[in-house]
Amino acid sequence: MKRREFINLTGLGLGALMIPGFAAFGREVTAEELMNPGIMRSAKKELADAALQAARSKGATYTDVRIGRYLRQFLFTREKNVQNITNAESFGVGIRVIADGTWGFAATHDVTKEGISKCAETAVAIAKANAKIQKEPVILAPVVGAGEVNWETPIEKNAFNIPVKEKIDLLLKVNNAALDNGAGFVTSNLFMVNEQKYFASTDGSYIDQDIHRIWPTFSVTAIDKAEGKFKTRDSLSAPMGMGYEYLDGLASEKTSGPAGLISYRNSYDMVEDATAAAKHANEKLKAKSVDPGKYDLVLDPDHLGLTIHESVGHPLELDRVLGYEANYAGTSFATLDKWQSGDFKYGSDLVNIFADKTQPYSLGKTAFDDEGVKTKEWDLIKDGVLVNYQAIRDQASIINETESHGCAYADNWNSVQFQRMPNVSLRPGKEKLSALDMIKGVDKGIYIVGRGSYSIDQQRYNFQFGGQLFYEIKNGEIVGMLDDVAYQSNTQEFWNSCVQICDEDDYRLFGTFFDGKGQPSQVSAVSHGSSTTRFNGVNVINTGRRI
Incomplete structure (x- = not known):
């Protein structure tokens, strides 16, 4: 996993295309398009009901529908330069059914009543075909329908609302802090995710969720040219289910621990950590x-x-x-x-x-x-x-x-x-x-x-x-x-x-x-x-x- 993360996070040229979840993710869009509101909740319910009805009419005993809009933004820099900026959006519907005691699944990006109904019918046909080789029927633990529910990650600052320039300026400031404190090379990255997911099922649930995640990270390298050695120190950030407020780096959210190391909780000072990382990488060159x-x-x-x-x-x-x-x-x-x-x-x-x-x-x-x-x-x-x-x-x-x-x-x-x-x-x-x-x-x-x-x-x-x-x-x-x-x-x-x-x-x-x-x-x-x-x-x- 470490090797994969290295390839994913620091690979040049391919940039975001090498990152799982970003490769072939969906259509490229502008940063402004990431802020489009998407379709109305009432329209999602109508589309979901069309899928539930179509599946039932073809013999499904259970159906769930997921209408999803998945947004990603990835920023990647190295030393003084921006390497890549990727904005991606994927929008479509996945339909899962049980027919003849067996699962079937189909998906479509044709988000219309006609497209969704056809997709639901395909899912049922797949389930019935699978049933011919299914040895035991699917047994689902019961779920009480939730009715109509809305939930959002409790964020203070939507990361997609922050101008790209401001985020790039932060990453370049991080790089400069590392270089000024003895780093030979530095890469920095910022991942932002927004999952807008609408779930409906024959159990009676219509659940709309808006989920946000953020991950700031970097890698600093120090070089001893005389000895032909190099050492790295990666960021000590944790990806979080938060908005851009995570990068405020509030003093109340950090403490000094053993060896003078700063511990961050629920906030993160990326520049401060990069400064320390450069010093640590150079110290590692001389470590026992x-x-x-x-x-x-x-x-x-x-x-x-x-x-x-x-x-x-x-x-x-x-x-x-x-x-x-x-x-x-x-x-x-x-x-x-x-x-x-x-x-x-x-x-x-x-x-x-x-x-x-x-x-x-x-x-x-x-x-x-x-x-x-x-x-x-x-x-x-x-x-x-x-x-x-x-x-x-x-x-x-x-x-x-x-x-x-x-x-x-x-x-x-x-x-x-x-x-x-x-x-x-x-x-x-x-x-x-x-x-x-x-x-x-x-x-x-x-x-x-x-x-x-x-x-x-x-x-x-x-x-x-x-x-x-x-x-x-x-x-x-x-x-x-x-x-x-x-x-x-x-x-x-x-x-x-x-x-x-x-x-x-x-x-x-x-x-x-x-x-x-x-x-x-x-x-x-x-x-x-x-x-x-x-x-x-x-x-x-x-x-x-x-x-």
């Missing part, structure tokens, strides 16, 4: 190479989020557990028998991990999922024990659930919705504890900040993770920067080595726009929250040494 061995690890939330994503989020996706993703994304070590035992120790007693699509500012926050199910919070791991998975309407009965967890998602109107990872997060500790306090109790350890390269097997069990910044801890104090650090473990061993978690004052979100899954592949945006956490006796390797 780590001695391999066992260390106690103190993991910052901006690092731990990726470990949560890979070692908890993915293995607890029920479709992966059942083998539905084996051909592409892999399977899971967290098989049903482990859950059925009721005592499988996924982690230590301190480990409480929950799924939640209602977390404020998170990428996954919505009022309803793409099956019209009201979103909620539920436990995955409680007191270290595996207690649940992530399931949608046609999976819930498999794990004896009476309702969907509300985590179905499709990345576009022409993609079929399926089970996607909700926000999966580690609950903060109950006792007052800061990251600085935690470090005071470590005799031999490493403090790790930021997402880095990683590797994990197809069952999400054996893994290796790197990071952005590494600081050596001796006798309760940070004594200097380290380099060439990665830790190796397996999921169960790692989470059972968790011995301390900072309290809610340290709780922050990590996230990604580009979580890939499914065939044809789709991407989704997801956040992972945690506080700084300590893991004892983890194996650390030196990634710079060659045999």
Whole structure:
């Protein structure tokens, strides 16, 4: 994933065309066209009713309709220059039905009553054709119709309303800050997403949602020409379910932590972070190479989020557990028998991990999922024990659930919705504890900040993770920067080595726009929250040494 993100975020020439979710996304438009209001809500309801009626007349026993307008803006700069500006819009309808006990799906960009009715009839025909080889009928967990509901991401500043020049000026200011503080190269990017989704179903739901997300990011490179070496430091931002107010960088939303690092929560000062990044990249050029061995690890939330994503989020996706993703994304070590035992120790007693699509500012926050199910919070791991998975309407009965967890998602109107990872997060500790306090109790350890390269097997069990910044801890104090650090473990061993978690004052979100899954592949945006956490006796390797 790290390699993919590098290609996606820094590739020159292709720019936005190389980014999943932007490639062949839809028609290119002007920045002004992104602000067009789209069709009226009343018109959406009329179109949805036409689809529901057409499907019913052809024999569908269930139908849902998603009328979607998906907007993207991507800005990419390098040093003093703008590399790419992409504005894209995609508008159309996806219709899913059950006929003869089997799913059928069709989509169209002909957003007229005639076009939608024809699309609905096609979906029914596909379902009936599929039914000839379907072994068991689809069983949907019940959903009470929501009626007519409207929901919007609670933003203060619509990022699409901010002039492109103002946003480009910010990115170039970021680049200048890095260059002025010793960077040899720097790229900066700004991703903005607006999903306008209207959902209607035969359950009696007409749900209109307006969802916003933003991700500012950069990569700074420092060069030692004499030694022929270079080091990078990426931004420590988290993509958020917010508007442009995220970039206000309010002082009240940031704190100084170990090694003088600034932690951001619900706001982000991109220029300040770029200034620090250039200094860190140059410091990494002179950093001591780590001695391999066992260390106690103190993991910052901006690092731990990726470990949560890979070692908890993915293995607890029920479709992966059942083998539905084996051909592409892999399977899971967290098989049903482990859950059925009721005592499988996924982690230590301190480990409480929950799924939640209602977390404020998170990428996954919505009022309803793409099956019209009201979103909620539920436990995955409680007191270290595996207690649940992530399931949608046609999976819930498999794990004896009476309702969907509300985590179905499709990345576009022409993609079929399926089970996607909700926000999966580690609950903060109950006792007052800061990251600085935690470090005071470590005799031999490493403090790790930021997402880095990683590797994990197809069952999400054996893994290796790197990071952005590494600081050596001796006798309760940070004594200097380290380099060439990665830790190796397996999921169960790692989470059972968790011995301390900072309290809610340290709780922050990590996230990604580009979580890939499914065939044809789709991407989704997801956040992972945690506080700084300590893991004892983890194996650390030196990634710079060659045999």
